[in-house]
Amino acid sequence: MSKPPNVVNIEQVAAVDYREGEVWGGSYQPLTPALDALPGRLGANLTRLPPGRVGCPFHAHAREDEIFYVLSGRGVLRLGDSVQEIGPGDCVSCPAGHGVAHQIANPFDEDLVYLGIGVNDPHEVCVYPDSGKVLVRHLKQVGRLEGAPYYDGEPPRPRVFDLLERGVQPAPKKK
Template sequence: MRDDIVVNVDEVAEILDESGPWRSTYKPLTPALAPRMGRLGVNLCRVGPGQSACPFHTHQLEDEVFYVLSGHGVLRYGETLREIGPGDCISCPASSGIGHQLANPFDDDLVYLAIGLNEPNEVCTYPDSGKLMIRGLGQVGRLQAADYYDGESAPLKIFAMLEAAGVKR
């Protein structure tokens, strides 16, 4: 049996993820799935007072579930706020267009399991900032509206390539 099929949470190193008010630690509990982009992943997350693990966002392809183990926090789901605590299980379905975010405005750490898919073609939107993330392209940025044919060459490049290859039309 592979050593990474069963892990003990006490033996997994915490990974710090921080940038400004987004600061948390997590322990990846499903390392056997990571190298092959397994379809499911579980992280043990810890968010300190006055922090959030990530910006308000939506998922196009990945359902996400959070199970609160200890501490208290606030769930922002769309324009609704709700206090969360131990035993609460939060379901955030993909493709709903409704953003979600967990934050900790309290004095003790918020500790929860984050369970979700690892979809290589995921697209996330960030409604507060107008960004989007396209995982398959490895890019986070903003789209600028354009006409479908905007920027396309005329004459068509395909015909120039055919001519260069000696193909007669």
Template sequence: MEPVNEADLEWVTTEHGETAFRRKKLAAAAAGGAGGAEPPATDPELGCSLYELPPGKRSWPFHYHTGNEEAFYVLAGAGTLRAADDEHPLEAGDFVACPAGAEGAHRLVNDGDEPLRYLALSTMREPDVTVYPDSDKIGVFTGAAPGGEGDRDVSGYYERGASVDYWDGEA
């Protein structure tokens, strides 16, 4: 068990339209040892990433996890939490816990003038299903939790209503 300093880790950038942020996977780096130089053999049971969300941008699409809890602690900046029940202003020092299930649906929005910097913590259970109410999609993950490292047995995004009969394709 060795400490990992976020200054020693490279930012990874994600950008898709209104979604744009930088992230450092702190827990995965710590699990790898040597300051995160080696990928972890397995996902830690608790995930923690440092995020930086530029002004005018949003985090992941509005979603919730059926198998994992998430929490956010705002370090700097200001923004808005779009939650299952409403929207809530966020500022440095705020903490929010998002339980698994529809009541934990969330998305962070930086509607301020400075970068919104926050820690995102989550359980790293798999399998997990993510639900995206705005686009009526689901994501399915086995073999590694969402945001986790390693090879996945099953991973994909699907229209929520898409289905086939249980016996389709049987000989």
């Protein structure tokens, strides 16, 4: 009997390698493909972080809560200005919207294996305090912001007046 598409077995899920350079990333197995295709839904991954590697840059989410549940191995959680060892049975909650960044690393000699659970919010904004980057998922951009006055770069004559002069008619006021 075949399983419905919303049931997966870890043995049949291919690992996705996301390593970058000598220290960044590991691999993960997406456990919720039926939800992953729908933006804004809860999802879960089984992540394997080899010795000497860091899962991702230090970051804080504006909209996405994250939960990490350690299955095996040892690692460290950087949360704000603190570092805490984590291991099997530890469940880490990283609430969104409070500005406290987090990061998981494995400085030990065996793989760290954990479940990562969260929402894939299409409107997420994520900040990276160590590098000054910002992710704006809706724009599909990661970059650095620089401050500017509110009206900086706006044309001296707002384009709305040009549209009206060219005959573009305003839509009628709704009652």
